[in-house]
Amino acid sequence: xxxxxxxxxxxxxxxxxxxxxxxxxxxxxxxxxxxxxxxxxxxxxxxxxxxxxxxxxxxxxxxxxxxxxxxxxxxxxxxxxxxxxxxxxxxxxxxxxxxxxxxxxxxxxxxxxxxxxxxxxxxxxxxxxxxxxxxxxxxxxxxxxxxxxxxxxxxxxxxxxxxxxxxxxxxxxxxxxxxxxxxxxxxxxxxxxxxxxxxxxxxxxxxxxxxxxxxxxxxxxxxxxxxxxxx
Numbered sequence: 229x230x231x232x233x234x235x236x237x238x239x240x241x242x243x244x245x246x247x248x249x250x251x252x253x254x255x256x257x258x259x260x261x262x263x264x265x266x267x268x269x270x271x272x273x274x275x276x277x278x279x280x281x282x283x284x285x286x287x288x289x290x291x292x293x294x295x296x297x298x299x300x301x302x303x304x305x306x307x308x309x310x311x312x313x314x315x316x317x318x319x320x321x322x323x324x325x326x327x328x329x330x331x332x333x334x335x336x337x338x339x340x341x342x343x344x345x346x347x348x349x350x351x352x353x354x355x356x357x358x359x360x361x362x363x364x365x366x367x368x369x370x371x372x373x374x375x376x377x378x379x380x381x382x383x384x385x386x387x388x389x390x391x392x393x394x395x396x397x398x399x400x401x402x403x404x405x406x407x408x409x410x411x412x413x414x415x416x417x418x419x420x421x422x423x424x425x426x427x428x429x430x431x432x433x434x435x436x437x438x439x440x441x442x443x444x445x446x447x448x449x450x451x452x453x454x455x456x457x458x459x
Contacts, residue, residue, distance in 0.1 A: 231346050234275035235259045236266055236292070237308065238284050242331075246279060249335040250342070263287030270296075275303050277342055280325075282309035290323060297324030301383045304345045306338070322424055326385050344410075345384060359394035361455050364433075364442065366394050375436035385410050386429045389422075393443070393453040400444070400452040426451055 233255045237243040243259045250257040260269050264286030270278075278296075282289040293305055306327040326345050329338060359366045363376040366387075373380045373390055382390065388410040392401060401409070403422045410425075430443045444454045 231255055231277060232273060232275045233257045233277045233279060233342065234266075234269055234273055234303075235279045236263065236269075236284065236289070237261065237279065237281045239281075242308075245335050246338060249339050253339050253343075255339075255342075261285075263289065263292055266292050267295075270303070277304045277306065277346055279338065279342070280305055280307050282307055293323045293325055297383075301381055304384055306342060306345060308333070308338075322428060324383055324428070326383055328421060359391065361394055361397050361453065363437070364390075364394065366391055375433060378436050380432055380436070382429070382432065383425075385425045386432070389425060389429055393451075397453045397455050400446050400449050402450040406451065422451075 233250050235243055235246045235250070235257060237246065237259065238261045240261065243261060247257050247259050258269065258273050258275070260266065261284075263284035266278075266280075266287065269275075278292075280289045280292060284292075289307055289309075293307065296303070296305065301324075305325045306329060307325045308329055308331060310331045327341055329341065359368070364373070365375075366373045368391060371387065373382055373387060389406060392406060392409050406422050410422075426443060430441060433442050434440065442454050444452045446452065
């Protein structure tokens with residue numbers, strides 16, 4: 229996969245390791261070590277994916293993530309951190325990060341998860357039809373979703389979750405099934421990350437449905453679509 233990856237990591241050894249693994253996997257990769265250098269590097273390099281450390285000199289990763297998501301869904305963001313508290317992971321996801329990896333980690337896993345995130349950014353093959361349930365329409369080929377004709381701004385994971393729900397409107401998906409669907413593989417221990425993405429997707433849909441909630445939560449099972457809220 230040929231894609232541009234910007235690694236924002238202040239530890240020189242970790243940054244060099246990630247640079248080498250991404251380069252070996254045929255990515256175009258650049259590295260910076262300070263958070264206050266991120267805006268200039270993003271403007272110059274136009275990465276499709278950020279590998280973003282949480283704790284950075286000059287400007288922290290959460291602030292960078294917040295600012296990027298205020299502009300739109302691109303680039304994709306995978307956050308790195310040595311902090312393992314669940315609240316830290318959820319904060320990152322609520323700000324719009326596409327994935328979250330705790331240190332220490334395997335660089336091979338980082339590359340694998342980067343591939344999975346970036347696959348969701350690639351356009352689908354021509355000829356794919358739109359998925360429509362009530363007021364909600366999703367066009368996989370154009371990578372667009374609309375509610376009552378209004379365009380939704382979704383992260384790649386939110387788009388893939390919505391596509392899963394629309395593809396089988398009667399189905400209830402477990403967290404593990406949704407995780408495998410959006411990442412292309414199941415990384416044990418990260419199922420709860422799905423909750424943060426569902427929360428963000430639900431909020432965006434509600435904003436266009438005057439408070440209606442089109443996502444069902446089934447305790448002990450998982451999530452699905454409530455088609456009645458879309459009529």
